[in-house]
Amino acid sequence: xxDSYDVVIIGxxxxxxxxxxxxxxxxxxxxxxxxxxxxxxxxxxxxxxxxTMLASAERAHQVRTAAGFGVQANAPRVDMAAVVVRKNEVxxxxxxxxxxxxxxxxxxxxxxxxxxxxxxxHSVRVAMESGPEKELTAPLIxxxxxxxxxxxxxxxxxxxxxxxxxxxxxxxxLPEHLLILGGGYIGLEFGQMYxxxxxxxxxxxSGNQILEHEDEDVCTALQELLEAEGVEFVVGAEAYxxxxxAGGQITVTARTRSGERRLSGTHLLIATGRTxxxxxxxxxxxxxxxxxxxxxxxxxxxxxxxxxxxxxGDVHGGPQxxxxxxxxYRIVRDALLGGKSRSAKQRPLPYTVFTDPQLGRIGLSEExxxxxxxxxxxxxxxxxxxxxxxxxxRLGGFFxxxxxxxxxxxxxxxxxxxxxxxMTMLQLAMTGKLKYQVLLQMIFAHPLWAEALNNVFAKLGKxxx
Numbered sequence: 001x002x003d004s005y006d007v008v009i010i011g012x013x014x015x016x017x018x019x020x021x022x023x024x025x026x027x028x029x030x031x032x033x034x035x036x037x038x039x040x041x042x043x044x045x046x047x048x049x050x051x052t053m054l055a056s057a058e059r060a061h062q063v064r065t066a067a068g069f070g071v072q073a074n075a076p077r078v079d080m081a082a083v084v085v086r087k088n089e090v091x092x093x094x095x096x097x098x099x100x101x102x103x104x105x106x107x108x109x110x111x112x113x114x115x116x117x118x119x120x121x122h123s124v125r126v127a128m129e130s131g132p133e134k135e136l137t138a139p140l141i142x143x144x145x146x147x148x149x150x151x152x153x154x155x156x157x158x159x160x161x162x163x164x165x166x167x168x169x170x171x172x173x174l175p176e177h178l179l180i181l182g183g184g185y186i187g188l189e190f191g192q193m194y195x196x197x198x199x200x201x202x203x204x205x206s207g208n209q210i211l212e213h214e215d216e217d218v219c220t221a222l223q224e225l226l227e228a229e230g231v232e233f234v235v236g237a238e239a240y241x242x243x244x245x246a247g248g249q250i251t252v253t254a255r256t257r258s259g260e261r262r263l264s265g266t267h268l269l270i271a272t273g274r275t276x277x278x279x280x281x282x283x284x285x286x287x288x289x290x291x292x293x294x295x296x297x298x299x300x301x302x303x304x305x306x307x308x309x310x311x312x313g314d315v316h317g318g319p320q321x322x323x324x325x326x327x328x329y330r331i332v333r334d335a336l337l338g339g340k341s342r343s344a345k346q347r348p349l350p351y352t353v354f355t356d357p358q359l360g361r362i363g364l365s366e367e368x369x370x371x372x373x374x375x376x377x378x379x380x381x382x383x384x385x386x387x388x389x390x391x392x393x394r395l396g397g398f399f400x401x402x403x404x405x406x407x408x409x410x411x412x413x414x415x416x417x418x419x420x421x422x423m424t425m426l427q428l429a430m431t432g433k434l435k436y437q438v439l440l441q442m443i444f445a446h447p448l449w450a451e452a453l454n455n456v457f458a459k460l461g462k463x464x465x
Contacts, residue, residue, distance in 0.1 A: 002135035005031045008124060009142045010116045010281070013040025014325040015312035015332075016144035017098060022333045024108030031136055032102060033126055035115040039098045041146050041314070042322040043091055045166040050189060052087045053169065054354060057196035061229075061356070064196075068393065078197045081172040118286040121306050139308050142332070143288075143296060144325075145281065147274035147314045152181065152239070160242040160250055162268045165190065175199045175267035179252055181239055182271035183210035185353050188226065190269060192355050195231050202232040202263055204239055204254060211353070215365045217380075218400070218413050222359060225396045237261060242268065276315045291317065300343040301335060302328055321351050350427050352420030357383070357397045360423025363411030363430060364402060375405040379459040383416040386452045392417065399456040401426065407435040422449055436460070 006028035009016045017039070020032045037044045056078075063076040102111050114128040122141060126134045149164035151157070163171070165186060178194050180187045183205030195201045203210070209219040210233070223233055237254035244250050251264045276294045283290060288304045288311075289297045295317030302310050310332060313325035327347065334340040353359040369376045383389045383397040397415035399422075404410045409430050414423045429439055436457045444451035 002123060002137045003031070005029045005110070005136060005138045007031070007140045007142070008116075008136050008138040009033070009144060010124070011040065011144035011146060011277075011313075011315075012038045012098070012102075012111075013144045013146050013313050014042050014322045015329040016040070016142060017102065018326065019142060019144075019312070019329045019332060020102060020109050021106055022329075022337065024106045026337050028108065030109045031112060031138070032109055033112045033114060033116045033124070033136075035113075037095060038102065038111075039091075039095045040144070040325075042325075043094045043098065045169060047322055048091050048094055049087050049169050050165070050193075051354060052090045053083060054189065054193050054356075056083045056086065057193040058356060060198070061196045078174060080174045080197065083197075084170060084172050087169065115280070117280070117282040118288070119282070121286045122308060140310075140336075141286075141308065142310045142312055143278075143281065143304075143315055144312045145277040145315050147276050147320065149270055150273040150275040151270055152272050154181075154239055155241040157242050157270075160244045160268065162242075162270050164270055168267075168269055171267075175265070177202070177265035178267050178269060179204065179250065179263060179265035180269045180271055181252070182273070183207070183233065183235065184271065184273070185211070187269075187271040188222070188353060188355050190271065191231050192226055192229065195226075195229055200232075200265070201230070202234060202265060204237050204252060204263060205233065205235045206238045208236055210235065211359075213365070214359075214361070215367050215400075215413065218359065218365075218415060221397060221415055222353075222355065225357065226355065228396075234261065234263060274314065274320060276317070278315055293317070298344070300345045301341070302332055302344050319349055319351070321349075323350070348427060348430070350423060352423065354420075357394065357416045358414075358419035360414040360419035360421070361412070362423050362427045363409070365411060365413065366400070366402060369402055369411065374410070376410060377403050377460045379403070379456045379461070381452065381456040381459055383452075385455070386416075386449065388447045388449050388452070389416070391447065399452060401436070401456055403436050403457075403460060407437060408433060409436055416449060418449055422453070425450060425453070 007023050007030045009020050009032045012034035020030045024030045060076045063073050066073045102109050114126040116124045116126050119125050123137045177200040180203045183203050187203050191201045191203050211219050237256045239252050239254045241253040249264050250268045253262050278294050288306050296311035298311050298316045312328040314320040331342050331344050350362045379401050381399045384395040389395050394417040400413045402411040412426045439453050440457040
């Protein structure tokens with residue numbers, strides 16, 4: 001006979017874990033199934049390990065540039081093995097916290113290490129990591145299996161050999177020359193990181209600009225800042241073949257507007273997007289529908305087409321950010337336990353690209369405002385005019401804020417040191433529906449980056465369409 005639970009959650013990510021604890025605290029019996037590592041992508045091979053290693057790269061950069069601040073220091077020697085050890089210690093502690101919370105502090109949760117497949121709309125079979133298979137049933141099933149690196153169809157790629165970010169995070173040798181396919185958020189963060197560690201880095205992007213969804217001026221400014229550190233960009237280059245020489249050298253052949261280019265390096269990172277982990281769940285047995293890319297289709301309440309089956313986090317498509325996955329949990333929790341209804345389709349989308357300087361984004365870009373034919377005004381202010389920037393020597397980037405005809409902030413791109421933190425202030429103003437004049441007149445502590453908001457709003461021009 002199958003084991004019966006009130007709730008089955010497949011995947012231990014940023015939506016599944018808090019949902020398990022919330023439902024268990026409400027008295028429901030919960031089975032949480034995890035095939036790989038507790039904590040999901042954010043803790044194990046996403047946000048936490050990347051930001052931990054970015055901190056090491058920043059230290060190396062500070063030492064390398066210390067002379068400009070009157071501090072004499074020897075050239076840094078990066079010990080990649082030690083960098084990886086520190087990263088593993090940080091995420092190991094986080095993972096242990098998740099394990100303790102799920103297994104020791106919540107008796108209502110049964111954690112199963114294994115791979116789950118559907119055998120019916122409300123039943124799953126779990127191939128256990130150790131021991132016999134288990135059959136589970138539940139009226140509520142939540143799929144939180146996330147995504148993995150999407151591997152492009154490039155001739156010779158499998159034979160050449162390549163790295164995804166998961167493998168690169170564990171590499172204890174420093175690549176001499178790292179080629180990166182993809183100029184999105186992941187490619188840029190890893191590109192700057194490894195350049196600061198000491199690698200030569202070439203980013204190959206098939207589109208006409210990096211960060212395809214951002215305004216052109218934002219992309220140009222960020223690319224120039226990274227180029228100043230020595231990152232090489234080849235934009236508008238469609239990679240179609242890879243080869244590996246006798247000495248291990250990897251060559252990427254790409255079509256560009258100016259003809260064919262061959263780019264050679266010692267290591268190749270694939271950062272061309274993500275693909276959902278839905279293909280091994282046997283969703284057909286449950287009747288759960290997916291789109292053409294394999295993402296699970298959900299409505300505004302995150303329900304699939306099968307009653308009682310939900311999809312949470314990156315596996316249902318759309319913007320793939322940890323904070324949105326966590327908000328998926330809150331939407332479902334409030335609906336099931338609080339009788340509240342909130343749409344997952346209508347919510348703000350703040351995000352930060354953790355380059356240095358950071359790019360903090362909220363609301364509409366200027367291109368989006370134009371596409372929607374919104375009357376808007378835009379204020380742009382170079383970071384180099386800010387006192388805090390001159391004091392710290394972090395002069396690159398700009399503030400860009402959009403305001404509509406009713407004086408409401410509708411979007412911002414903050415490219416500067418701690419740009420994500422400053423963006424969050426604007427998000428709070430947008431959430432509270434504050435007119436921009438409130439921030440224009442606000443007294444900020446001096447000298448902070450945030451006080452520059454006084455000046456940027458003073459630069460608002462005439463309305464645009």
